Amino acid sequence: MAQRPHTIRAGSLTEDLPISSTVKNAFRAAFGVVGLAGLTLIGSHVRIPIEPVPITLQTLFVLLAGAFIGSFRGFLSQALDVMGGIFGVPLFAGAAAGLAVLSGPTGGYLAGFVVAPFVVGSLIDRRRGFAWTLFVFSAASSLILALGVIHLALFYTRDIWTAIQVGFLPFLAGDAAKVFAAASIYKSYTRLRSSRR
Numbered sequence: 001m002a003q004r005p006h007t008i009r010a011g012s013l014t015e016d017l018p019i020s021s022t023v024k025n026a027f028r029a030a031f032g033v034v035g036l037a038g039l040t041l042i043g044s045h046v047r048i049p050i051e052p053v054p055i056t057l058q059t060l061f062v063l064l065a066g067a068f069i070g071s072f073r074g075f076l077s078q079a080l081d082v083m084g085g086i087f088g089v090p091l092f093a094g095a096a097a098g099l100a101v102l103s104g105p106t107g108g109y110l111a112g113f114v115v116a117p118f119v120v121g122s123l124i125d126r127r128r129g130f131a132w133t134l135f136v137f138s139a140a141s142s143l144i145l146a147l148g149v150i151h152l153a154l155f156y157t158r159d160i161w162t163a164i165q166v167g168f169l170p171f172l173a174g175d176a177a178k179v180f181a182a183a184s185i186y187k188s189y190t191r192l193r194s195s196r197r
Contacts, residue, residue, distance in 0.1 A: 033069065033076045033080060034077070034080070036061060036064070036068065036077035036078075037081040037084075039061040039064075040058050040061040040065070040077070042061075043056055043058040043059075043060060044058050051166075052105035052166060053105050053106050053167055058113065059113075060178040060181060062078060062116050062140075062144070063116065063120055063137045063141065063179070063182040065077045065078060065117040066116065066117030066118065066119065066120025066121035066140065067120050067137075067186045068186075068189070071118045071120070071121025071122045072118070072121070074117025074118060074120065074121045075114060075115075075118040077117065078114045078116075079114050081113070082110050082113065082114055103155060104156070105152055105156045105167070108147040108148040108149070108150055108151025108167075109148035111147050111151070112145070112146075112147040115143060116140040117140075119139065119140045120136055120140045123136045123139070124136050130183060130187055133186055134179065134183045137179045137182050141178070141179050145167070148167050148168075149164055149168050150163075152166065152167040
């Protein structure tokens with residue numbers, strides 16, 4: 001008995017060949033990781049050059065990384081950004097690069113950038129509502145500031161109060177605005193995603 005030749009319908013390509021959906025998901029994940037790293041890079045160039053730590057737009061994209069692509073991928077996106085900067089790519093604020101940046105005044109904030117998306121991605125979907133989103137983003141932003149202040153106190157100012165004065169207080173208003181902006185963007189994103197289902 002002759003076997004019928006196997007045909008592949010164009011509309012069922014992903015169903016007949018599961019590997020294509022795997023490749024598609026892998027590409028989407030890689031695009032998300034690289035894309036958020038790129039946005040964080042752009043954010044590093046939107047800056048107010050105060051000393052010793054400039055105010056930048058990076059935190060906005062750090063927070064959104066965890067919300068948009070999840071805890072692990074968000075972590076990877078910022079780890080990619082930091083590792084690229086360590087190996088000489090001018091990815092840090094002011095186009096700075098190199099391992100020495102981590103021991104400088106911004107080192108603690110960069111560590112916070114890597115950890116914060118993991119926190120956001122782990123918590124963001126546990127509850128619904130704008131207030132919860134604001135809380136999660138605020139907690140992650142506070143973590144970045146806390147790590148930054150601790151690093152400043154240990155390696156730069158040698159004094160916790162001075163570290164708070166130069167590494168925490170100047171950032172409060174801007175970070176509050178970025179937290180609200182991130183929560184608003186994420187709210188719009190979730191509404192759009194729900195309307196497409």
